[in-house]
């Protein structure tokens with residue numbers, strides 16, 4: 408929805424030479440909503456908007472850009488700068504070995520998984536000798552879990568049991584790591600489902616005993632609005648040094664990143680992007696900014712769409728669906744042609760917000776482009792009536808169409824089936840989605 412609104416505003420701002428209080432207000436209102444929708448906490452949103460406004464007012468509009476595009480650029484940049492402050496992808500190990508890394512966070516946040524991911528990262532990228540230990544004495548299965556994933560990561564695991572006290576475990580592990588010349592000791596801890604005082608005291612004590620060089624707050628990106636409260640509690644209890652934002656592969660829009668970064672004041676160092684041990688990345692603030700705004704490379708898309716697409720055609724099409732006339736094979740054909748004008752499906756998908764494009768690989772897209780051309784051929788071999796009423800297309804017509812397009816009858820069947828599914832989808836969207844967006848962008 409933000410994409411649509413922003414692009415409409417981008418359009419409205421075209422031809423104005425300066426960003427003013429007036430033309431920026433509505434746009435910022437949309438951004439504010441988008442951030443709230445993306446689960447950024449309200450105070451953080453307010454602050455952010457104020458900063459963007461400060462930067463945007465009076466900004467020169469140079470070259471072929473429109474004020475709207477300039478503003479989108481400012482918002483995107485500010486978002487990325489806010490979330491990206493500090494170094495991503497690096498752990499500070501500057502300590503008398505073993506350098507201790509303490510993992511903190513709620514239960515299920517991904518501490519144990521991230522511990523093993525970090526072990527793997529340190530072994531592979533930094534050639535370190537790594538020991539892990541679990542202080543999660545409340546759940547024996549959690550200790551076993553760390554043992555298993557540590558083995559997978561190729562690190563060593565220091566045994567602990569549910570009968571021990573976390574502090575004793577910590578001391579013993581530290582001692583062992585010193586004696587056996589480990590470079591790094593990763594300490595996994597217990598988490599409760601919600602913040603509680605006992606848990607906080609325990610981890611504070613662990614921190615005092617271990618004197619870690621990194622204290623990482625592990626937080627689930629899907630936690631949404633609530634992440635800010637969790638972050639605040641951990642920030643008060645511990646001198647945090649960094650954040651690991653997990654489950655970014657989920658469909659949350661990831662506003663938690665902005666909130667958590669703002670509240671803790673420490674950098675987001677890593678992002679968890681799968682449950683597997685190689686699913687750890689240096690946090691990419693640029694990309695995440697795009698994801699939060701849900702706009703992909705909107706400036707590029709705006710330019711491309713206005714350059715290539717037959718706007719009237721797109722509008723007619725969108726209006727048609729909206730009016731309930733239904734989606735016909737002719738519309739399908741027009742849609743295919745629009746996509747070709749924009750440089751192919753792959754190019755187009757690339758420009759879409761991450762949540763739509765994440766699943767498409769380059770090879771898939773290449774194949775899809777070829778498929779699209781075949782489909783175009785098949786629809787072109789149909790009469791206008793057939794395109795409007797595909798239910799007329801029975802065996803004889805199918806053979807004729809297949810022959811005309813130089814394909815097998817099965818391919819005609821496949822296209823018709825796919826069209827039916829697409830039609831169903833379009834009916835549900837009632838003119839929303841892709842074409843509506845194109846219309847808005849092209850306007």
Ligand code: GDP
Nearest residue numbers: 514515516517518519520653654679680681682
């Ligand atoms: P802990 O209670 O904080 O130790 O959390 P765990 O490490 O046990 O993780 C909880 C669940 O989240 C497990 O099922 C993990 O496989 C899963 N998980 C952790 N990190 C990620 C991630 O980045 N992506 C995905 N998809 N799942 C994750």
Ligand code: MG
Nearest residue numbers: 518519543549
């Ligand atoms: Mg755990």
